[in-house]
Amino acid sequence: MTIRRLSVYTRCLLQLEEDGxxxxxxxxxxxxxxxxxxxxxxxxxxxGEFGVRGTGYYVSGLKAELQKILxxxxxxxxxxxxxxxxxxxxxxxxGFTRQGFRIxxxxxxxxxxxxxSVEGVPILSLRELSQEAKGRNLQIGIIAVPAESxxxxxxxxxxxxxxxILNFAPARLKIPKDVRLQNVDLSIExxxxxxxxxxATR
Amino acid sequence: MTIRRLSVYTRCLLQLEEDGxxxxxxxxxxxxxxxxxxxxxxxxxxxGEFGVRGTGYYVSGLKAELQKILxxxxxxxxxxxxxxxxxxxxxxxxGFTRQGFRIxxxxxxxxxxxxxSVEGVPILSLRELSQEAKGRNLQIGIIAVPAESxxxxxxxxxxxxxxxILNFAPARLKIPKDVRLQNVDLSIExxxxxxxxxxATR
DNA sequence: TAGATTGTTAATCGATTAACAATC
DNA sequence: TAGATTGTTAATCGATTAACAATC
Numbered sequence: 001m002t003i004r005r006l007s008v009y010t011r012c013l014l015q016l017e018e019d020g021x022x023x024x025x026x027x028x029x030x031x032x033x034x035x036x037x038x039x040x041x042x043x044x045x046x047x048g049e050f051g052v053r054g055t056g057y058y059v060s061g062l063k064a065e066l067q068k069i070l071x072x073x074x075x076x077x078x079x080x081x082x083x084x085x086x087x088x089x090x091x092x093x094x095g096f097t098r099q100g101f102r103i104x105x106x107x108x109x110x111x112x113x114x115x116x117s118v119e120g121v122p123i124l125s126l127r128e129l130s131q132e133a134k135g136r137n138l139q140i141g142i143i144a145v146p147a148e149s150x151x152x153x154x155x156x157x158x159x160x161x162x163x164x165i166l167n168f169a170p171a172r173l174k175i176p177k178d179v180r181l182q183n184v185d186l187s188i189e190x191x192x193x194x195x196x197x198x199x200a201t202r
Numbered sequence: 203m204t205i206r207r208l209s210v211y212t213r214c215l216l217q218l219e220e221d222g223x224x225x226x227x228x229x230x231x232x233x234x235x236x237x238x239x240x241x242x243x244x245x246x247x248x249x250g251e252f253g254v255r256g257t258g259y260y261v262s263g264l265k266a267e268l269q270k271i272l273x274x275x276x277x278x279x280x281x282x283x284x285x286x287x288x289x290x291x292x293x294x295x296x297g298f299t300r301q302g303f304r305i306x307x308x309x310x311x312x313x314x315x316x317x318x319s320v321e322g323v324p325i326l327s328l329r330e331l332s333q334e335a336k337g338r339n340l341q342i343g344i345i346a347v348p349a350e351s352x353x354x355x356x357x358x359x360x361x362x363x364x365x366x367i368l369n370f371a372p373a374r375l376k377i378p379k380d381v382r383l384q385n386v387d388l389s390i391e392x393x394x395x396x397x398x399x400x401x402a403t404r
Numbered sequence: 405t406a407g408a409t410t411g412t413t414a415a416t417c418g419a420t421t422a423a424c425a426a427t428c
Numbered sequence: 429t430a431g432a433t434t435g436t437t438a439a440t441c442g443a444t445t446a447a448c449a450a451t452c
Contacts, residue, residue, distance in 0.1 A: 001443085002443095003393075003394050003397050004390050004394065006397075007389070007390045007393040007394070008390070010393075011389075025408085025409060025410090026409075026410075027409080035444095036444065036445055036446090037409095037445095038412095038444075038445055038446070038447090039443090039444060039445075041409090041410065041411065041412085042411085042412085042443095042444085042445095044411095045410085045411050045412075049410085049411070051409075051410050051411075052409085052410075052451090052452060053408080053409050053410040053411080053450070053451045053452045054407075054408045054409050054410075054451070054452040055408080055409070055410085055452065056408090056409065056410080057410090068400075069397065069400070070393050070396060070397045070400065071393075071396035071397055071399055071400025072393065072396065074400075076396055076399065084291065085287055085288075085290045085291030085294060086287075086288070086291035086295075088287045088291075089286065089287030089288035089290075089291050090388070092287060093288075093388065095372055095388065095389050096388075096389070096392065099389065099392075099393070100396075101392055101396070139399055140392070140395055140396070140399070163399060163402065164395040164396075164398060164399050165395075166391055166392060166395060170297055180395055180398040180399070182391050182392075182394055182395055184386065184388070184391055186292070186295065186297065186298075186386070187209070187213075187297050187298070187301065188206050188209045188210070189368055189384050189386055190298065190301075190303055190342070190368060190384075191205075191209040191212075191272050191273075191274065191301070192205050192206065192209070192384055193342055193366040193367075193368060193382055193384055194272060194273035194274060194278055194302075194303070194342070194366075195205050195208070195271065195272045195273055196366060196382040197273055197278065197341055197342070197365060197366055197382070198270075198271070198272065198273025198276075199273075200365065203419085204419095227432085227433060227434090228433075228434075229433080237420095238420065238421055238422090239421095239433095240420075240421055240422070240423090240435095240436095241419090241420060241421075243433090243434065243435065243436085244419095244420085244421095244435085244436085246435095247434085247435055247436075251434085251435070253433075253434050253435075254427090254428060254433085254434075255426070255427045255428045255432080255433050255434040255435080256427070256428040256431075256432045256433050256434075257428065257432080257433070257434085258432090258433065258434080259434090
């Protein structure tokens with residue numbers, strides 16, 4: 001949860017910097033997100049003494065620190081697996097590139113797609129993932145394939161040396177403990193909403 | 203958090219039912235998700251006495267109860283706004299329909315798309331959202347448009363009577379308190395991973 | 405120095421877990 | 429009745445918040 005908040009702070013600081021704001025207090029920062037100022041200070045202080053008593057935090061300084069902590073000060077090589085609607089949407093989403101996430105290779109099972117390339121990024125055959133992925137120094141894998149093939153894809157990504165996986169397939173992946181897995185489960189999000197609606201109409 | 207877990211339990215029970223399993227104990231259920239059995243019992247007991255001491259929970263009975271609690275025993279009318287790559291991916295994602303979420307209308311700003319229809323669902327002009335949405339009894343809106351237009355879309359959805367919004371745009375939406383908002387933020391997910399990677403390589 | 409705001413300690417709150425009487 | 433497992437109370441843990449000395 002702290003990390004998610006750091007991510008939110010960072011985006012806010014980027015905006016503040018653009019707006020020409022030089023310093024910001026924990027109080028102001030907290031206000032923007034309905035958080036507690038003590039929580040903001042604690043989140044930040046955990047990673048170092050970034051603030052100046054009586055003044056607050058220097059926007060660009062803090063931004064740079066947080067980017068470093070979040071690993072946003074470097075480029076990450078990302079493999080996208082699955083180039084259907086979702087995969088395509090993720091590939092074209094500009095927010096990723098802006099932050100140093102570089103999708104350098106795409107894999108897809110469809111022979112029609114494999115062999116082509118989009119915006120200079122090659123689409124390779126899914127079956128060749130294991131060989132093709134090696135030597136590319138991939139750190140992150142994004143899984144955007146149907147649930148059935150997700151586990152197999154995950155295993156190949158792990159074999160290719162990927163240490164972090166973002167999974168959009170509605171499947172419970174089993175992967176080694178040293179590989180970090182982040183699931184995005186659309187059904188859970190929708191069901192949270194329908195729970196709320198169901199409660200409201202009773 | 204409890205609601206998210208209920209959602210997970212439900213999916214598990216569906217699987218168990220298919221597998222012909224009749225009863226399951228909180229212990230077994232907990233094991234599957236690395237949870238504590240007391241937590242499972244507490245989550246369930248909060249909504250009623252669904253278990254049988256000495257036996258556990260009847261799979262199909264509990265499934266039905268949870269579906270009712272989560273509002274999955276009825277159909278929800280969903281409006282999808284934005285029919286780009288992401289919107290299209292969401293529309294074709296079968297997981298939604300399976301659970302009673304019916305996308306009955308799509309809105310898009312592109313005049314090329316407006317007027318067409320996909321799988322019998324009309325794509326209407328975004329500008330007409332306010333009028334067109336009325337009378338359709340929409341309960342849920344999914345926002346899959348660029349960040350710039352997200353706020354305007356949200357306001358129109360609210361005006362059309364939508365009480366729950368699932369937002370994929372990287373924007374902080376301001377909406378009335380009685381409307382439930384669920385954000386899916388892809389950047390935060392990726393940044394959580396890059397934080398982990400950055401830590402690991404130090 | 406006076407005012408502002410941090411970093412941090414102590415207090416509070418909520419969520420998770422352990423333990424067990426109730427009961428099938 | 430004996431064994432199993434629930435629902436629930438009490439204990440524990442972790443995260444959030446309040447308070448304040450340190451200090452710019």
